[in-house]
Amino acid sequence: MREHPFSLGPRLRQCAAFVRPGSRVADIGTDHGYLPVWLTRRQICPHAIAADINAGPLARARETADTYRAADLVELRLSDGLAALKRDEVDDIVIAGMGGELIASILGRAPWVQDEALQLVLQPMSHPEKLRAFLYKNGFDLIREETVLDGGRLYTVMLAAFAGRALSPSLEECYLGRLGESVSPYTPAYLTRQAALLAKRKAGFSPEESERIDQVIHALAEKAAALDLKQKEASL
Template identity: 40%
Template sequence: MMKLDARLAAVAAFVPQGSRVADIGTDHGYLAVALVEEGRAPFVIASDLPVGPCEAARRTVRAEGLEDRIEVRQGDGLTVLQPGEVDTVCIAGMGGVLMTEILAAASEVWKSLTALVLQPMTGEEELRRYLYAHAWHVADETLVVADDRLYTVIRAARGHRKMPDDVTLAIGPVLLTRRDEYLRQHIESQLFLARRAAAGMEKSERAKKSVKYQAVSQRIKELEEKLVW
């Protein structure tokens, strides 16, 4: 049985039971194997762009004897898929902006999906905004610690919802509602970056008068307000 670290285990846990899954950016294929072995997915397409990860994934699949249930494809993002081949796509370990580009590059495939499980390394606000702007929404999300780093995992579902405000998009609408155990750490990490940016601009009178400085100052205030509960 494939053993996943906490980050990939959280991704796997968000995959709806019985889904036909595509694991985009599969690397060694560990997530794909775990989904099949746990009985969560009857079939997985595991893909990556470089040759090396695809070969590594094929070795992993062969070692587990799952060639009949996991297909490894080399290619760019969702372009390796045909509309309707899978209903759930997992993308982990990439920037959130890159994820939006991957979705935009294969709109017909994206339209055929019912669930997305996303683990962005950066750009969470931009990713959530893109989802809401394209008739998707955050159905669930969680924070998980792996290798002393805090990660966000998002499960998105199809359906129009009101666009959250900017600070809620940055933190996570479900995380805020549920008061996740790592929520305070999550907000404080964003506050640290915003305060550092503000401190840098405060060294220049011109920068302090800029629209960017006012926006950062406003974000600091909004984040601080979210820490009160």
């Protein structure tokens, strides 16, 4: 057995940074259980639930917990999303490493997450704009977003909580979120990449839709340039 936890990669490290110290945390789709073990063994969280829809990942998570002496701190659950959890068991929920649409589906099937005291840490692997749209339309507030570079790929990590204000977000809001306030040095490159991906998706759209998309592409490029300039000035 090993006494000290391993180091997390940039993607999970940013997720951990958004978790509130002292909170009871649930990691949905835990895979190897690295995040809950790291959080509990470093005494950031007193207790964690590591949940996964498949038995294989839970077995790997159990091995991680045993290896790093966290078996009494991390509870393992076979769960389809949040189905096997109850509101009074957790304070913060992490859902990382899934597509944005799947994360939205998981949240949509658990109405009890609509609680202002509960905090969500979300890391979509694809379609972050669809996850943002779901959050806005269902009364959640995007509190903060940051980007990370991990394994040669750029990712965004979102911090959200229920605010009770259902909004009809613009296309620009769905693609930008709170990244305009990001302090990450990787955000300009991330926004530039999102603009390029959006440009590729324009084919087949009507002229009116293409014009709206062009406006979003321009807004993303402008924000990327502004953040890049701000960061360069700060480094002088």
